[in-house]
């Protein structure tokens with residue numbers, strides 16, 4: 001197995017192969033993405049108490065030294081997301097314009113959706129899809145922790161293409177792949193390594209590429225990415241895709257400091273990006289394409305539901321007038337942009353606001369965590385460090401405040417909420433997040 005992998009890499013890398021082989025013996029490089037949608041880069045730095053160093057490739061990515069990043073305060077506050085440096089490149093290459101409709105076809109656990117939402121900066125709509133339902137729930141919790149709002153779906157790419165045909169301005173297809181680029185992190189990848197598996201994946205990726213094309217409108221952009229080195233899953237798939245569809249053109253990207261695509265037939269390989277330990281990252285392949293089609297489909301939007309109790313709550317607590325409200329499986333959801341209609345596979349249309357039981361409205365944690373709503377909350381209590389640690393443990397706090405719902409923040413960063421009653425702030429931090 002190892003021999004097959006190394007033999008293939010030798011043909012790709014030529015004189016660089018020996019260096020590459022040595023680099024594979026080293027530890028993977030650890031990086032975090034800064035969620036500047038929640039706080040400025042400078043503010044995030046002040047809440048990090050471990051060693052970090054900015055990367056040259058993406059100015060929102062830092063190298064870090066810590067053995068348990070998930071237990072840090074910056075992680076709990078949703079300020080950082082552990083993401084490999086080259087894995088941030090697909091979204092950077094796609095760079096969707098503000099206000100656009102973007103679809104992330106294979107989104108879990110969520111890294112590239114997080115990158116895309118940081119670029120969209122609370123404008124437009126991201127449809128973040130993951131076909132595996134369990135993984136879609138992980139995606140949901142990651143986006144919620146970072147306070148980012150997307151339309152989250154769990155559909156096969158076939159169904160996704162039917163639901164949103166000809167509607168997207170931008171599509172990211174970060175395809176399932178043989179994962180050779182992650183070998184330093186997970187050497188067990190080589191256990192199932194076979195040409196048969198690579199060819200099977202290549203066929204699946206080629207089918208998914210056709211679905212990506214279905215989703216795009218005329219003039220739309222597509223990024224195809226994998227975290228593998230196999231030519232069958234990368235260059236060969238791109239060339240076959242371009243040959244199958246006359247209206248698709250391969251574009252150059254402006255990213256430097258990495259290798260370009262492998263030479264393959266008449267493919268313009270210099271337009272493709274290839275990252276590996278030779279570029280001081282793990283493995284990633286990125287291709288950017290533009291689509292020309294006849295006509296677009298008019299987008300039909302989801303039907304809104306209004307409810308006086310919810311509207312009153314939003315008005316009294318946020319003072320927000322213009323928003324879209326949807327009722328889905330007994331919960332109300334809010335979005336700052338209208339959402340395209342969908343017939344199945346929806347997990348979350350925007351920000352979960354809350355639910356009504358026996359004529360009483362109960363707000364949700366997500367509402368208080370959403371970065372886009374942070375400036376609107378009227379009742380806010382900024383906690384001391386000691387109070388924040390108690391809140392995280394699920395304890396009640398005591399303060400001389402009037403009754404009602406409060407957004408709780410630490411250093412002005414949203415944590416969650418509390419219901420004040422006679423001076424007691426009842427803890428509403430979700431049980432699964434407490435520690």
Ligand code: SAM
Pocket residue numbers: 105106107108109110111112113130131132135156157174175176177204
């Ligand atoms: N983009 C994600 C991120 O940045 O966190 C990583 C995506 S991972 C490379 C590929 C995803 O494709 C996995 O979540 C996997 O569940 C999904 N997948 C696997 N087989 C699939 C299929 N047949 N159709 C659609 N998605 C599939």
